[in-house]
Amino acid sequence: MAEVNNKRKSFKNNKNHSSKHIxxxxxxxxFSQDENIIYVNSKTHLKAxxxxxxxxxxxxxxxxxxxxxxxxxxxxILLALQVCENNVSYKLETNTFTSTVVDDFEPIVDDEDYETxxxxxxxxxxxxxxxxxxxxxxxxxxx
Amino acid sequence: xxxxDTFQTATTSExxxxxxxxxxxxxxxxxxxxxxxxxxxxLASAGSSTKLAFQKLPRHMRRRAMSHNPKRxxxxxxxxxxxxxxxxGIPPKLKRPSRKxxxxxxxxxxQYTRRQSKIKWLTTHIWHAKRFHMIEKWGYKLPERxxxxxxxxxxxxxxxxxxxxxxxxxxxxxISGKYELIIEQLKKITNEGTGLSIxxxxxxxxxxxxxxxxxxxxxDLKKPIGIVEFLWRFKCDQSxxxxxxxxxAFYEESFTTLLNSxxxxxxxxxxxxxxxxxxxVRELRTELNxxxxxxxxxxxxxxxxxxxxxxxxxxxEWFKEFYKxxxxxxxxxxxxxxxxxxxxxxxxxxxxxxxxxIVYDPRLNAPRIRxxxxxxxxxxxxxxxxxxxxxxxxxxxxxxxxxxxxxxxSNSEVAKLRSSIxxxxxxxxxxxxxxxxxxxxxxxxxxxxxxYSSGWDIILPSSWAQPIWLSLIMCGAxxxxxxxxxxxxxxxxxxxxxxxxxxxxxxxxxYVTTDYTKTxxxxxxxxxxxxxxxxxxxxxxxxxxxxxxxxLGQGIDSFMVLRKRNQLSEIQQKLSLREGNISVxxxxxxxxxxxxxxGVPKKFAIICVPKENDLTNVPIEPKSVDSNQKKRKILRNQxxxxxxxxxxxxxxxxxLGNAIKSIDIGNLKEYSEQMKKLWIPDxxxxxxxxxxxxxxxxxxxxxxxxxxxxxxIGYIAGAAxxxxxxxxxxxLIRNINSRQYYIAKLSVIVDL
Numbered sequence: 001m002a003e004v005n006n007k008r009k010s011f012k013n014n015k016n017h018s019s020k021h022i023x024x025x026x027x028x029x030x031f032s033q034d035e036n037i038i039y040v041n042s043k044t045h046l047k048a049x050x051x052x053x054x055x056x057x058x059x060x061x062x063x064x065x066x067x068x069x070x071x072x073x074x075x076x077i078l079l080a081l082q083v084c085e086n087n088v089s090y091k092l093e094t095n096t097f098t099s100t101v102v103d104d105f106e107p108i109v110d111d112e113d114y115e116t117x118x119x120x121x122x123x124x125x126x127x128x129x130x131x132x133x134x135x136x137x138x139x140x141x142x143x
Numbered sequence: 144x145x146x147x148d149t150f151q152t153a154t155t156s157e158x159x160x161x162x163x164x165x166x167x168x169x170x171x172x173x174x175x176x177x178x179x180x181x182x183x184x185x186l187a188s189a190g191s192s193t194k195l196a197f198q199k200l201p202r203h204m205r206r207r208a209m210s211h212n213p214k215r216x217x218x219x220x221x222x223x224x225x226x227x228x229x230x231x232g233i234p235p236k237l238k239r240p241s242r243k244x245x246x247x248x249x250x251x252x253x254q255y256t257r258r259q260s261k262i263k264w265l266t267t268h269i270w271h272a273k274r275f276h277m278i279e280k281w282g283y284k285l286p287e288r289x290x291x292x293x294x295x296x297x298x299x300x301x302x303x304x305x306x307x308x309x310x311x312x313x314x315x316x317x318i319s320g321k322y323e324l325i326i327e328q329l330k331k332i333t334n335e336g337t338g339l340s341i342x343x344x345x346x347x348x349x350x351x352x353x354x355x356x357x358x359x360x361x362x363d364l365k366k367p368i369g370i371v372e373f374l375w376r377f378k379c380d381q382s383x384x385x386x387x388x389x390x391x392a393f394y395e396e397s398f399t400t401l402l403n404s405x406x407x408x409x410x411x412x413x414x415x416x417x418x419x420x421x422x423x424v425r426e427l428r429t430e431l432n433x434x435x436x437x438x439x440x441x442x443x444x445x446x447x448x449x450x451x452x453x454x455x456x457x458x459x460e461w462f463k464e465f466y467k468x469x470x471x472x473x474x475x476x477x478x479x480x481x482x483x484x485x486x487x488x489x490x491x492x493x494x495x496x497x498x499x500x501i502v503y504d505p506r507l508n509a510p511r512i513r514x515x516x517x518x519x520x521x522x523x524x525x526x527x528x529x530x531x532x533x534x535x536x537x538x539x540x541x542x543x544x545x546x547x548x549x550x551x552x553s554n555s556e557v558a559k560l561r562s563s564i565x566x567x568x569x570x571x572x573x574x575x576x577x578x579x580x581x582x583x584x585x586x587x588x589x590x591x592x593x594x595y596s597s598g599w600d601i602i603l604p605s606s607w608a609q610p611i612w613l614s615l616i617m618c619g620a621x622x623x624x625x626x627x628x629x630x631x632x633x634x635x636x637x638x639x640x641x642x643x644x645x646x647x648x649x650x651x652x653x654y655v656t657t658d659y660t661k662t663x664x665x666x667x668x669x670x671x672x673x674x675x676x677x678x679x680x681x682x683x684x685x686x687x688x689x690x691x692x693x694x695l696g697q698g699i700d701s702f703m704v705l706r707k708r709n710q711l712s713e714i715q716q717k718l719s720l721r722e723g724n725i726s727v728x729x730x731x732x733x734x735x736x737x738x739x740x741x742g743v744p745k746k747f748a749i750i751c752v753p754k755e756n757d758l759t760n761v762p763i764e765p766k767s768v769d770s771n772q773k774k775r776k777i778l779r780n781q782x783x784x785x786x787x788x789x790x791x792x793x794x795x796x797x798x799l800g801n802a803i804k805s806i807d808i809g810n811l812k813e814y815s816e817q818m819k820k821l822w823i824p825d826x827x828x829x830x831x832x833x834x835x836x837x838x839x840x841x842x843x844x845x846x847x848x849x850x851x852x853x854x855x856i857g858y859i860a861g862a863a864x865x866x867x868x869x870x871x872x873x874x875l876i877r878n879i880n881s882r883q884y885y886i887a888k889l890s891v892i893v894d895l
Contacts, residue, residue, distance in 0.1 A: 022708075027490050027594035033303075033518045104494060108708065110335070110343040114351070114493065114530075 020112050021105035028069055028101050028121075036061050040068040040076040049075075053083045053128070057090070063129040064090075069099055070121045080126040090128050099123040196223040266432055266608035267309050275624050281391035283312050286624035293621070294630075298848050300621040301596040301631060305440040305516065307620035308628060309612065311432040311605075312391040313372070316398060318405070320422035322347075322375075322383040328422070332357055332404050334364050337706040341373055341385070349375040349534035351495045352583050352600075356706060357389075359396070360403040367645050367703065368400060369393040370895075374497055374583070376539045384539055388433065390640060392647035398426070430544050432608040434601045436620060437585065437631065439488040441598035443516040445582070446484055447618045448509070448611075449502035451477050452577040461546050462501065462577045465537050472535045476500050479531050485521040490594030492528050494586035499536030504575030506557050509614035516619040537579045538604065548606040550576050578607050588635040590894065592849045596631060634849045638734050638856050638892065639842065643687055644703045652685055659683040659747075664819060672880045674823060675769040680832035682823060682879045683747060685840050687858065691730055693830035694862035699730045705861060706895055714864065715891040721869050731861035734892040736854065737841070737876060742885030744844035744855030744876050751835035751875040751884065752866050758873055764833055764882040771821040778821065782814050830863075835875055835884070838863045855887070 030039065036056055040049060056064050064083075068076030080092050098120050105115040197209045197216055206215040210228075213221050244250060255269075263283045265271065275286035286309070289297070300306035318325055326342035333340055333355050346353045352374045359366035369390055376384040389397045399409065405422050407415045415424040436444060454466055454473065466473055480500050486492070537543040560574065580603045587597030603611055616622060632639060641648040660683050663671060674682045691702050705711060705727060714733060717723050727733070737744060741761075754762075789806070796803050829837050839859030847854040855876065867874060867889075875884040 024494075024589050025593055027488075029491055030487055030520070032520050102491070106494070107339060107343070107345055110340055110345075113345055116493070 020109050021107055021115065024104045024106055026102045026104060028099060031067065036064050038064065038066045038079075040066060040072045040079060042072045042075065046075060046079060046082075049079045050082055050086075053079070054086075057083070057087055061130075063127055066126040066128065067123065068126075069101075069123045073122065073124050076124060076126060080128060083128060089130050089133050091131050093127045093129070095125045095127075097123050097125065195227055196220045265309050265311050266605050267311075267612045270609070270612065271309070271622075271624075274622070278625070280625070281312060281394075283391055285312060286622075288624045288626040289622065294626075295848070297621060297623045297627045298630065298634070300623070301438045301627075301634070302849065303439060305436055305438040305444045305598070305620045306596075306623045306627060306631075307444075307612075307615055308435045308437075308623050309432070309608075310435050310600075310628070311608070313388045313433055314391060314394050315427040315431045315433075315602075316387045316389060316401060317425040317427050318385045318387065318401070318422065319382055319425070320420060322377060324420050324422060325383065325385055328404050328406075328420075332360055332364075332400055334358060334706070338708060346373070346375050347377050349377050350497055350530050350532070351493075352497055353495065357393075357397050357400060360400045365701070365703070367642065367706075368396050369642070369645050369647060370640065371397065374534065376534060386427070390647075392641055392651070393645065396646060425541075430548060430605055431538070432603050432605045434603070434608075434612065434615070435585070435598065436601070436615070437587070437596040437598035439490075439597075440516050440518065440619070442483060442486060442489050443519050444615060444618045444620050445599055445601070446519075447514075447516050448505050448614050449500070449580070450505075450508055451480055452501040452503055458574075459550065459576055461537065461543055465543065469535050472533045473501065475532055476535075482528070485519060486528075487518065487520055488594065488597060489584055489599060490587055490597035492584050493530050494584060494589075496530050496584045497534045498531045498582045498584075499534055499538070499579065500582065501537070501577045501579045504552065504557075504578060504610070505614035506554070506610045507560075507575045509617045511617075513617050514619055534581070536581050538581060538602065543579075544604060547577075547579065547604045551606045551610075552576065554610070578604065578611070580611075588849075590636060592635075595849055596635060629843070633843050633845070633854075633856060634847055636736050636854070636856065636892065637895065638858075642704050643685060643732065643842075643858065644701070656684045660819075660823075664822075671822065673769055673772075674879065675771055676767055677879070677882055678764060678767050678833040679749065679879045680826040680829045680837070685747070685842065685858075686826075686829055687732055687840075687860075689826075690829050690837065690839065691732070691860045691862055693828055694860045695729055702730045702732055703728070704858065704895075705731045705733050708893060711891050711893045715893060718864075718868065718889070718891065719872055721871050723868075725864045725868055727861040727864060729862055732839070732858040733861050733864065734856075734895060735839070735859055736856055736890050736892050737874070737887040738850070738890075739853045739855075739876065739885050739887040742876070742878075742883070742887075743846055743853040744841045744885075744887065745878050746841065746844055748841040748844060748855065748857075748876050748878045749833075750838045750841065750857060750859055750887075750889075751833070751877060752838055752863070753870060753873065753875045753886075754835065757835075757875060757884070758870075758886060761886060762835070762875070762884050764835075764877065764884065766882070771824065775818065775821045778814070778817060785810075833877075835877075836863075836866065838867065838874065841876065856892070859889075 031037070038049060038052060053064055066076050066080055080094075084090050084092055099122075100118050100120055103117045103119065105117065107113060195210070197205070197220065200217075200220070204217065209215045210224075213224050213228075216224055240250075245254075255264075258264075262279060265283065265285070268284060271277065271286040272284075274290055276288050276290060277284050278287045279285075288294075297306055326340075329341050337356055339345060339353055339355070341353070341355055343353065345351055352372055354370055354372045356370050357368040358364045359368055369392070371390075372388040374386050376386075387397075387401070402409055402415060402424060405415075405417050405420070405424060407417045407422075407424060409415070413425070416422070452462065454477070476499060479498060483492075483498075537547065580601055583600040583602070585596075585598050585600055586594070588595040601611075629639065639648075639651075641651045643649065643652060663683065672682075687702055688699065692699055705714075710727065711733070714725055714727065717725050735750075737750065793803055826832060831837075839857055841855040841857040843857070844855035845853070872889050874887055874889045876887045877884045
């Protein structure tokens with residue numbers, strides 16, 4: 001483990017242009033591919049995500065789960081708040097957790113070997129669920 | 144004559160018979176003598192007439208299609224007729240055998256082997272031929288695209304589901320011998336500067352697959368052949384083995400190069416041996432096949448398709464022995480396979496890993512109808528997978544391979560077995576034979592859109608290819624052809640497999656050029672794009688050599704694609720930072736990618752240097768006059784009058800009964816050549832052919848689904864890089880059928 005840490009430090013200064021390795025990322029793992037699950041990324045426009053949520057809400061979806069990772073967290077929060085603002089009957093519930101992502105260090109010179117580096121990234125899961133507006137007292141049972 | 148006529152009329156009119164009083168003998172005999180002359184002539188010519196036997200028959204005995212079917216002739220003429228037909232070179236046609244006869248398995252197989260003698264077939268050819276448009280390419284009959292017009296569906300399969308391709312046109316060559324010796328010899332034909340070499344530490348254990356570029360032997364690494372993939376079986380003795388997978392387009396070339404580098408002469412042998420170094424080279428085309436699965440579902444498809452062979456069942460002899468010797472490794476591989484059951488997608492695995500497994504005959508547990516494989520979500524905690532410890536597989540062993548290939552039970556026997564069981568759909572796997580396969584992880588896109596199209600490559604014994612293919616399809620994989628292979632390369636932003644500086648790439652370019660030119664000239668003149676008016680110098684051709692010469696201002700012998708990663712990334716960095724002089728070899732091409740917000744780059748589109756203000760006001764190529772238009776008109780009129788004159792001459796000859804001269808085809812061809820030259824004239828300068836300087840061409844362009852934007856892949860002349868160094872990646876592109884330029888963002892393709 002110490003070796004990996006040292007590697008990480010040396011790469012920190014010169015992240016992408018090491019003379020011996022190429023730094024490549026593996027995609028983060030997904031939890032489910034269901035229709036009502038949205039993975040927020042930083043590339044897609046926020047509006048597109050809002051549209052997707054609206055579509056799900058129009059379909060009378062009971063709950064929408066939004067996952068976001070790292071830099072996309074703020075975007076995900078913005079998305080959840082916007083959706084709740086537009087649809088009063090939806091409430092939100094948030095969980096924070098840590099997700100591990102793996103980086104590969106691909107060698108460019110013959111003597112080196114592949115190396116990996118695991119990083120922990122902060123992640124957030126936002127659950128948007130429909131409530132009955134008349135019975136605000138009783139929280140719906142959580143799944 | 145007159146008297147005779149009057150005589151006849153007299154006889155016919157019975158009512159009033161009025162015989163002439165006398166005969167004028169001179170007149171009468173003159174008329175008769177003429178008739179006799181005609182009769183004698185026809186008698187004399189009867190023997191040596193030019194007519195065929197059946198043509199001599201009187202009209203009432205003639206039958207339809209007589210020459211085709213001699214049985215319609217009277218028997219006495221049949222023999223004469225057949226002899227005459229033989230002389231004219233038309234063989235008498237035999238009756239087509241009945242469908243029942245033709246469809247007998249034995250006769251079908253005979254036909255198939257006959258048809259395969261000229262051109263190679265994939266093992267799954269018959270399956271594909273029923274569902275795909277097949278084309279002839281690289282000595283193979285290959286599936287081009289599915290008949291069900293599933294272009295977008297195939298893309299979606301690579302993204303969310305699973306696309307299956309038979310890539311057995313990548314052929315395997317086995318090199319066995321001492322590890323160090325093999326590497327030493329291969330150094331002559333591979334370039335270590337372009338990335339990891341074959342002898343790299345990473346590949347030595349046989350746990351990962353690598354790729355490298357082969358160069359022609361003795362060309363001093365100047366003439367590239369193409370990219371090959373390789374894997375090792377390292378045992379640290381005389382029998383280290385290396386498999387090199389070579390694309391069919393440059394297989395012959397690579398194979399001779401390999402033989403040359405090992406100092407082996409080519410002969411008609413199964414195995415080539417160098418007596419001094421004891422290095423053996425062997426072709427495994429008929430023994431191994433390769434399938435490619437790409438897409439997130441590919442892992443669950445193979446998990447559903449294959450079942451690990453039970454190590455306690457010893458149905459087959461060879462497995463018993465193999466298991467005895469390699470017990471530890473087999474158990475390790477099986478455990479690894481079981482760990483794979485819980486992963487979502489292959490893209491979270493270490494890249495390029497090799498996992499050999501031994502599985503049951505997949506026919507026995509394949510679903511009866513096509514079923515979808517489901518996503519698996521579990522085990523997200525265990526992200527960091529190890530690399531499998533060993534690449535040991537029975538497939539590496541020559542003798543075992545033979546046994547395995549011959550151990551395939553025929554489909555009919557499997558069906559019999561199925562029908563004999565009481566409860567339908569019982570799992571029959573226990574009765575199946577073991578099939579070893581080798582799985583190779585493909586990491587997919589690693590630059591942007593991480594992990595797109597990652598999946599497995601499967602190496603399998605070729606006689607098992609057809610049942611395995613069918614079960615993979617039954618487990619929910621969608622099949623794709625060559626078009627999908629190409630489009631996949633485009634989506635992950637890599638240039639086509641056949642590079643323009645290789646021989647195979649040049650052949651491919653010529654093929655494309657002739658194809659496009661043919662379609663162009665098939666159109667009527669008023670439907671053809673007038674490229675002269677658009678100032679497109681060479682609309683259907685990539686004239687890389689001329690382009691580089693134009694930028695250099697001097698002649699060059701050959702050009703090369705820049706492949707060195709550090710050079711490419713340096714260029715990219717300098718371009719984006721707008722700094723420094725870029726120094727590259729003068730005769731090189733730089734692979735690039737363009738992205739446009741507006742406009743879609745198409746094949747053959749030109750990449751241009753923007754002038755000042757071009758980036759704020761997108762320019763339009765000014766209208767230009769086609770200087771050839773008048774010339775074409777004159778030529779056309781000349782040709783028309785010529786044709787008219789010839790026609791009149793023919794008509795006159797016909798009237799006068801003279802022999803008609805045949806049309807001078809050479810003349811007509813010359814005209815069409817001249818006309819083609821006037822439509823697409825030869826050029827001497829591409830760089831300054833239009834108002835903006837031309838940097839390069841787009842080789843593949845279109846809308847990229849994964850990017851959600853228009854994208855193009857192409858090459859620019861290395862000598863032209865300094866012209867755009869201060870522009871911050873912005874360049875202009877223009878399609879060949881338009882005057883409109885578009886702004887595009889240029890980036891260098893670093894990972895080839």
